[in-house]
Structure formats: C-alpha cells, structure tokens
Amino acid sequence: MNEALTLLSFGDQGWGDQIARGVLITVTVALATLPFGLILGFLIALAKNSSEPSLKLAANIYTTIFRGLPELLTLFLVYFGVQIAIQQGLKLIGFDAQVEVNSFVAGMVALAFVFSSYASEAFLSAFKGIPYGQYEGGHALGLSRYQTMTLVILPQLIRLALPALGNLWLILLKDTALVSVIGLPDLLREAGIAARVTKEPFLFYGIACLIYLVLAMISSTGLARIERWSKRGDTAR
Template sequence: MLNLIELLSFGPNGWGDEIAYGALITIQLAVVTLPVGIAIGLLVALAKDSRSQVLRGLGNLYTTVFRGLPELLTLFIVYYGGQMLLTRIADYFVPDAHIEVNQFVAGVVALGLVLGAFSSEVLLAAIRAVAKGQKEAASALGLSTWNTFRLVTFPQLWRVALPGLSNNWMVLLKDTSLVSVIAISDLMRQTSIAVGVTKQPFFFYLVACLIYLVFSGLSSVVFTRLETRASRGFKRVGGH
C-alpha cells in the first residue's frame, strides 16, 4: 500500500506532478470550452427562434449534425480536417506551406461545437419560456429587438436554462477525456502514461475516477448556488 501511495508523490520518483498537471489541463479545457459552447448555443437558439425560415433551417441542421456525430469523430474532423484545410489555404499564398493546428485549440473548437448543439436546445426552451406579454410590453415601450432581448429576455432565460446547462457542463467535463487521442496532456493521457510505465492500471485509473468525481462534486455545488442566486425573488407557482 505504501508503495502505491509513493507512486503519487511529487518529484522524479512519483507521478503526482504529472497527474496534477493533467487535472489542471482538463479543467482548463472545460472552463475555456464552456463560454464558447454557450455562445454558439445561444446564437443557434436565436436562429431557430427567428422568423426567417433560412435561419431556422440552418439552426436545425447544425443541431442535427453535431448532436448526431460521435464527439470523438467531431474531434478528429476538427483537428485533422482543419489542419488539411488551413494547409491548402496557406498553400495558395506560400507554396508547400504546412499548418500545424494547436491541439488545445482543436479540442476547444470540437467540444465547443458539440456543447453548442446541445446547449441550443436548452437555451431555445428557455427563450420560449419567457412570457410573450413581456416582449410585447417592451415593444410597446419603444425598446428595439436587441434591447428587448438584452434587458427583458436575457436576464430571465438564465434562470430557466441553468439546470440544463449544468447537465451539459457535467457531460463536457467527461468528454474532455477524449482529447487525449490528439496528444493533449490531460488527466486521462497522463494517467494512461503512468499506467504504461508502472503497470498499475487499477490504482491510477481509480485515482483518475476520484479526481473526476471531485470535479463533478464541486461543479454541482457551484451550479446549485448559481441556481439559488438566479431564483432569488422568483416565486414558484404553487410553492410554499
């Protein structure tokens, strides 16, 4: 048992620093991806709620594609496909040019596209949950469409959307493990390297499980507080 604990020590004889670094990369990737995915999701939700048939069609196409594709396949398409596309574009200006796509950026883009597709459904439902009478009242007061969204719709939709977005965050946190296949030194990749060197798969994968559970537990606490704060002053119908 002591030998196993020593494997998690920091320094040249242990894997504690590598595992900690991988955990940091994992949480950084998730935190950076979250606003990207929510921003994409909000734009898609607005498109699907618009009066334009073209925008609604594009929004529905987007969610159908990125909700239907496996996350790993999306990651490969963004990383390798993006690299090929950028190289071909650069080749028009600089012959024989070769563009290397940053793995972290590719991970953020791929996971952001997937998160945006799922978040758009949550945000669309939240937008439609805001009473039409409030929008009509804002229009009667002379507010523009943008100001109506910014001052009336946007502050209210978050209260409705937070539970769904918190679920999407939990899924995103787990999906970050996929980026290890494009050589990002996240928690899963560092754990796999440690397993390959030490031949202790059960121990290190158990440590990784515990770290993911800690992340999930802390996330639950944060989102619960956000939901409580967002619901302040809101009286539930039929509540006590």
C-alpha cells in the same frame, strides 16, 4: 500502501506532478470551451427562434450534424480537417508546408461545437417558456429590440435554461477526456502514461476516476448555489 503513496507523490519518484498538470489541463479545456459554447448555442437558438426560414434551416442543419456525430469523430474532423484545409489553402498560393494545429485549440473548438448544439436546445426551450407579453411589455416601455432582449428576456432565459446547462457542463467536463487522443496531456492521458510505465493501471485509472468524481461534485455544488441565487426573487415573493 507505501508503494502507492510513493507513486502518487510529487517529485522525481512519483507521478503527482503529472497528474496535477493533467487536472489543470482538463479544467482549463472545459472552462475555455464553456463561454464559446454558450455564446454559439445562444446564437443558434436565436436563429431557430427567428421568423427567417433560411436561418432556421441553417441552425437545424448545424444541430443535426453535431448532435448526430460522435464527439470523438467531431474531434478528429476538426483536428485533422483544419490542418488539411490550411495546407491546401497554402498550396493554392504557392506554399508547400506542413501545418500542425494546436491540440488545445482543436479540442476546445470541437467540444464547443458539440456543446453549443445541445445548449441551443436548452435555450430554445427556455425561449418557449417566456410569454410573448414580455416582448410586448418591453416594446410598450419604449425599449428597442436589443434592449428588450438584454434587459428583459435574457435574465429570464438564463434562469430557465440553467438546469439543462448545468447538466451539459457536467457532460462537457467528462468529454474533455477525449482530447487525450490528439496528444493533449489532460488527466486521462497522464494517468494512462503513468499506468503503462509503472504497470499499475488500477491505481492510476482509479485516481483519475476519483478526480473526475470530485470535479463533478464541486461543479454540482456550485451549480446548485447558482440556481438558488437565480431564484432568490421567487423565494422572496
């Protein structure tokens, strides 16, 4: 027991500093990915809900690709594909240089692509749950299409999509473990390094499991409070 506490302590003798840094990276990646994934997912849902056939087709192709590919493969395609694309672009203009994409940015972009493809379906279902009379009501009040969307439709859309988006957030939080394969020092990578060096895999992977569970419980509690807040008007009625 004392040996385990020493290994998990902060300072030169323990791995507490590295594990804490890994937790910070994990949470940061998830929080940085979330807004981009939500905005992109909302735009894709708008395209799917559009009357323009070309927009619908492009949105459907996008979601089919990123929902069909394994998340790890998407991560590799973004991380290595962008590097190759930049290098080839530089060669076309006469520069021959090695380019390395930042692993944090690559991980965030890849996870945002995957998250947005599923979030678009949540938003699309929410769109279908809003009666068309809401749009007509906004038009009758003299609101523009933009004002109707932002003032009338969007608040209802978020409330309807919130349960599904909450589940997607928990999935995103777990998927951040994938960024360890491209060298980002997240929780799983730091736990793996500590396990190999100390020959204590059960201890450090067990700690990683507990930390992921704690993050999930904190997220679930926060999401439950947000859902109650979003339904405060219904409770009052």
